[in-house]
Structure formats: C-alpha cells, structure tokens
Amino acid sequence: MASKKSKLKQKLTNKFRLVVLNEESFEERFSLKLSVLNLFVLSGVFSILVIVFTTLLIAFTPLREYIPGYSSSSLKRKAAKLTFEADSLKLRVAILDNYINALKPVLKGDLKPAAVDSIKKVTSSFLLDESKLNASKTDSLFREKIDSKDRFPLAKETNQKANIVFFAPVNGSFTQKFDAQNKHFAIDIVAKTGTAVKAIADGTVIISEWTAETGYVISLQHANNFISVYKHNGNLLKQQGDFVKSGEVISSVGSTGELTTGPHLHFELWNNGYAVNPTNYIDFQ
Template sequence: MRTGLGYLLRNFTKKHRVSVRDRELEREVWYMYISPMRMVLAVLGVLLVMFAVVVTAVVYTPILDTLPGYPGKKAREILLANIERIDSLEYSLRIMQAYSDNVALIMEGKTPLADRPTDRDDTPASEKALVPPSAADSLLRAQLEGDGRFALVNATVTPSGAVVRRMEFIAPVKGEVISRFDPGRNMFGTGIVPDGAQQVVAAQAGTVVMSQWTPEDGNTIQIQHGDNYLSFYKHNSQLLKRVGDRVETGEVIGYVEPGVVDNATRPSGEFIFELWADGHPADPEKYVIFQ
C-alpha cells in the first residue's frame, strides 16, 4: 500500500504533500510538504518543550502544594523542621538525664561525672573522667545536706536520738516574728504579730486533739499530725474546731485579731505557734516561712 507504514519507513526522509480539501467545493484550500522524519522531530520537540515547562513549574512554583496527597515543597519544609525539632528535644532530654544523674551522685556524697551529651549519636563515646568539685558544688551540697530550709534530707534527729521524717508545713498566720524559739527562756515556739485580723489555718493535715481556753495560753488548738508531729496554735481570738475534727492543710481552724487580749501572760495580740516532733519542741522557723 502506497500510504502504509512500510512506505513511510522506506521514504522516511522524502517530502510528501499534505493538503486540506473543501469537501463541498471539491478543491484544495491548503497544503504543505513535510517528510515523516520532520513530523517525528516536530512531535519530539513539542514533547520536550512540554516536559521542560512541567519541570520548571514543579521546581520553581508551589503547584505541587495544591495537589491533594502529594508532598510538595511546603510539606518537605515542615517535615525537615519537625525532624530538627525532634532532634533538639532528644538532645535536651539527654542533658536533663545527665543533670539528674549528677544530682543523684551529689546526694550520695559522690563526685559528679563530666559527660556532657554530644549532638551526634555516632560520635565515639569518650571515657568519663572525674572532675574536682567547684566552690559552687560544695555550697550546693552543704545546702542540700544541711538542716536548713532548702535541705533535701527529709529527716531530723530529736534530742532523744530518734529520727523523725521532715514534713512540710505552711504558716498558720502571716505577720512579723517578734519572739523566736528559745527553750532556755521557756519559749518553745515562735511569737508572731499578725498583719491585721485574719484566719488561722492548719499548718498540716491532722486531727484536733485539744480545743479549749487555758489561763496560760488563752484559746488554744492542738493538732496531731503524721510522723509524731504536734502543732499548737495559741492566743486565738476565736476557735472553730472541736476535739476529734479532721482538718486538711490550709483549712481555717480559728481567727486572730491584734489588740484582742485573751490573758495577761503575753503581749497584746501576739500569736504563738509551737511545733513538737516525737515529744520534743522543734524550732518552727526551720519548717515554716512566716513572712
């Protein structure tokens, strides 16, 4: 066949007349000469141009971000940012773990290790070396191992030699401390001048074992706490709890009002708070912040 595929292959470079005829007029209205080779080259050129346009649009425009389910440039940026954030969190966790391990060593009386985490997991681990304690380390250890306000050793030794666990107490009233703990003067608690009329709250949860007026201490409440602790609240202007009542930390147990004198043994309006551990008086200011 003259116009078959075999003919076109045999005459691949030979020009052929391609025309457009008007069917009604039966005449040729347009024509051109083209070879099969040029036709193939033209099609390949068009495809190459279309490929270049598509690649340029994908690389330099956010067209992929508009296609649902396709990871575009914005999605890749978010993914990279999340990977960096996760890596930073992992590094921070390693630093916190090293800090916790060093604090544990300090509490055990040992020297902390100088093993700061590295940024890369594939970095060869260096041998841990002991470092001499600095002045700041020694000061921190003294504060943690002492018996002051910031001590982490949660126990105290009474004069009888018994070990009593250290508990946390809150201030029953707020005011100025005018009398401090001094057993030599028979002052077994702390004297406070309250900042105006206010409520008296329980320093720690417990059970009321005494609630009455006495000639020496006026309106007094005594609360039994855990671990053999007793707290006394003396010279209240009014009592709200009775013997046997269970109270929680910070619960109102009475009122105090400066200027109201309940007896003549203490200055006007002075409130006395005492704390006893295992049957022995303890300095309340070692357990409570009053101001």
C-alpha cells in the first residue's frame, strides 16, 4: 500500500519540461518545468478565477439583462414611474368623485330652498334706528386715517397668501428642522425607501440631476418667486423643463449621496432668493 502511495506521489511530482522551439532553426524560445500536481493546481486556480470573473461580470454589468430571470433597469424605472402615476390618478379620481357626489343633490333638485325669506320676516316691530348707525365726526376721521394706511397693504398681502397653497411633499417625522443659524436651510423628513415624493404646487422643473454629495436632486420653480428643492431621492421621474401639477409624483424617497444618513427627504423652500422655513407654509401633519 505504501509503495502504491509513493508511486502515485512520484507520478504527481515528476517534473516535465515544456519547450517551445522555432520550427526552422530549432531555437528554444520558451521553456517551462511542470509537474502533474502543478498542472492540476494551476487549472483549478484558473477555473476559480474564470468563475469569479464571470459572476462579477453578470452581477454588476448590463449583461445580466440578457440572462433569463433578470429584469432590465429601464423596465424597473418604467414600472416605478407607472406606479407613481397610477397613485396620482387614484388621488385625482377620488377628488373628482367627491366633487360629483357633492353636485348630485343640487342637479337632482334634492336640496330645498329655505322656507322663510329673511327679508319678508322683517316687520314693523323690528325697525333699525338709523341715527345709531351714523358715525361721529371723530370716528369717521379715525376710520379714514386707518383705512388709508392699512387697507391696500393688507389686501395685497391677503391676495398673495390666498394664491399660494402648498401640498406636503411627503408625510413623516422630522429628524432635523430648519435652522438658519447653523446653515441648515431645510427640513429632513424620514420615510420608507420608494415612498412617492410629490410636487408642493404647480411649477416647472429647473434642476433634475445627480450630485456627489446629495445624490439625485430635483428642483421646481413656482409662482410668486418660490423655489422648492428635493434632495437624496432614490429615482427622478421628471426631467428639466417638464411642467408638473400640484400633488404630482416627481421622485421617490431614497438615500443617495455622500451626506445622507438613511432613507429621508431633504426639503428646501426658497422665496425671492432667501431660504424660508417650510413649516410656516406647509402642514406636514
């Protein structure tokens, strides 16, 4: 038994010389000493390297899309986009249904007018003393002074506020609030990866790109010189120049960029070139 093992070991360790010669001059160009054991080892190492290289090539390159069972990245993006658009359509359909249900009683005539007219109800026993309605001279001058100072500024400010109605981009808890002293001109909202991020108002996409620090970034220009910025997104569904409606899905929550600490939305709101606290304009509850 020992002799068989020694013979097998000798066969495996016997050296063989591989020589490459020039066919015409028989000049030695290359030579290599090998044994059967070395040949097996080299073959095994080469096979492992080929397997590892092939696995990495399939796992981290677009070649995996040609293998059955793997879906393409473009197909995944289209599926995510269609899912978010379907969510937006469901919301709009629900709003339209509520509006139609509110109009049905009016169109069918189910709503009855008031039985008593308030004008006819006034009788001679209920008469106003017009003398009490006349303001005094001092009161009139005071009212005119106040109206001349405050009437138009108040009306202008009221009209501007009435024209601005912002939609919450995403619901969630705050991990960091607006802090102008520490130059954190935004609020960080925690949400699950893939959660739909919606436009806060009608606007135009002015930025839709990738940055090393903040990952996928998208920014919208709104009326009254408002600009909204959404950072650390997982996917961007709108391109620069696209017009979006209020509540329309523009991206999804992610954790991209070097400065991210987890899945969240970094949201900024700017007005006339200054950062403003989004919680003063938007109800995130």
